[in-house]
Amino acid sequence: MTTVGERLVQGLAARGVEVVFGIPGVHTIELYRGLAQGLVRHVTPRHEQGAGFMADGYARVTGRPGVAFVITGPGLTNTLTAMAQARADSIPMLVISGVNRRASLGRGLGLLHELPDQAAMVRALCPTETLTDPAQLGPALDRAFAAMLTGRPGPAHLEIPTDVMGLPCPDLPPPAVLPPPPTATPQTLAEAAALLARAQRPVILIGGGARFAEEETRALAEALDAPVIQTANARGLMHGHPLTVPASPSLEATRDLIRAADAILALGTELGPTDYDMYVNHRLPDLSGMIRVDLCARQLARHPARLTIQAEARSFAAALLPLLSPRHAQGAERAATARKAARAELATLHPAMPEQLAMVEAIRDAAPGSLIVGDSTQPVYAANLFYDHDRPRGWFNAATGYGALGYGPGAAIGAAIAAPGTPVTCLIGDGGLGFDPAELRVAVDEGLPVTFVVWNNAAFREIAEAMTAAQTPVIGCSPSPFDMSHLAAACGLPFARVPQDPKALAAALRAPCDGPRLIEVQAR
Incomplete structure (x- = not known):
């Protein structure tokens, strides 16, 4: 007999998971039976919040979901802070927890680690699912990975009742193929290229959504001769490049560069206040004329823009490049002025x-x-x-x-x-x-x-x-x-x-x- 716990680990391995971070408990013993197969490495943190942060750091470096195993109740509540951080920064993280036996859910029997409604608590933060039927394990994993990796990345949660973990489980079907990310249409690409071609002082804003697009970002900046302003989560993409402006849009020197631009291209940035207005002085220049590219349709609807394009930053930049003609827009000079002024501004703060x-x-x-x-x-x-x-x-x-x-x-x-x-x-x-x-x-x-x-x-x-x-x-x-x-x-x-x-x-x-x-x- 192969149990749900064993099939779970097989299903994770089939989806490219190599490591899980977790603290075992009496409510997850059957999940650990699956880890004994040796398909996935286990790392033991000292606190479930640490497990979540480890999954976060792993995902930021690899681009693949970090995975945490935690117990019912306090194990999951301890992990919520890390899940919230992952949600804020668009980091794929899968938290798999136990939950009390099916017949007890919602009844308030005072069981060990019991919560009134564990799934409801998580649902306010991210997608969650309760596995009540072993035959649904494969589809549940498919839904969790789709939630993490389709559109804006983020955390997902799967809870497994203690009386389900050890049940026999049929072979899992192959993992579902995730749909490709949305791409810019030829019409929107042509419109973006036309707007940028007319610009004499273009500027590019990049955020964490572009952090895996280093080559494409550099090529796009060079084709446009545009300074590139990076939020904290995009730093390092253009180290030492003449067009790099590794400075917060909250700085007045950086805002002056934006203010003087006649075209703004925003790639994979949510325009959040902790990057763009951390001192809450409301002096960020008007961005309503920008071209904004983001994976998330909801995100695109949150700020006015001249042109919004739902697409992944890397594919958008690669598709736009052939439509651009190299030009000189004094980008290196403008970037150098902004860098010098931004660094000097630190002492005034x-x-x-x-x-x-x-x-x-x-x-x-x-x-x-x-x-x-x-x-x-x-x-x-x-x-x-x-x-x-x-x-x-x-x-x-x-x-x-x-x-x-x-x-x-x-x-x-x-x-x-x-x-x-x-x-x-x-x-x-x-x-x-x-x-x-x-x-x-x-x-x-x-x-x-x-x-x-x-x-x-x-x-x-x-x-x-x-x-x-x-x-x-x-x-x-x-x-x-x-x-x-x-x-x-x-x-x-x-x-x-x-x-x-x-x-x-x-x-x-x-x-x-x-x-x-x-x-x-x-x-x-």
Whole structure:
């Protein structure tokens, strides 16, 4: 007899899943029977929220869904924060949980891990399905993968009652072929090309939806001779290129570039306030004349535009290129002016920002081609405003969109598993580390090359400064930090402590290390 749990793992493997992140419990034992087949690797986090963040980091690097196994009730509620972060950033994540036996659902019997309506709780966030019939496992997986990968990516949830997991399950049919993403019509391509051909000062805005379109984005920018402004989730796509503007659209220097444009092409960006108006000053230039390209029809309807095109960024750029004639629009000069002004603007926002940015650049330069996974901490905020990473998809964090603290360690571990042998740096504050410090030990268990750089200012400094600016008493912003040397020792991590100095940090990062380690930066 082959059970639902065993068939589930077979079905995941057939859909390209190589790793699941999960914490076993009495309500998921039968799912783990399936993992014993060895078709899919299992990684054990220390908290279900960490499982979700690991799945998120894995998906951001690979482009494939990250998968988490969690128990009924608290296991799933612990994962909801990670699912919400994935939804905000359009990251495909499949969470498979248990749920109590079928006959008990909705009856309020007081069973272990019982919720009034577990599926209803998740449904407010993402698609969910309860598997009550083993014969429906294959179709349920097809629906979950379609929900994650058709249109705007995001999380999906499948719950399996405890009395279904161990039932006999027939062979699964082959995975359904996903429909191709929508593409631009010849008419809309021609209209976009005509609008751009008339422009003398075009500008391109790119977001996370273009993060796998590095070659096409570069070719399109060069054909249009257009500066390319990148949101935080698109950084690294055009590292060092004369047309790159790796700066937030919230900066006035970047907005000046947009304001002066006579054509704006927006690719795969939701135009969210945490990228485009993080200081809530409502001075973003009028974008209603833009050409907007996005996978999601709902997203396209949220902002006025001259031309909206439902398409995937990579395919759109590739289809548009043959319709364009190379020209000179002084793009490199305009981009250089914007870059210089944007970087200088950091000091006007906060006098410490240039030094914080220099620390991030020291990490990049000490480990070229590495992945930097950030949490919500001051140097990450500075770099989200202006920073040019040296590889596509190599810079991401949770400091935009949903903004979950404690994201960094789990996501960095997921990223390291997704890119074997690639150095990964987790940049996190002492406050964020307090949310999920136990995940550091997972990096030791898995032998991952993750360097945890802890920005220790012994406070929720950003919040304290915001309270001061609002003339509010600063309360609750000084929780005592870990003794980082003792934490590192408890986790079995090599440890170094450095001052807030780029050269000192770079030297510590260049020191030989075969596995994970912890470096504390004594922030000023």
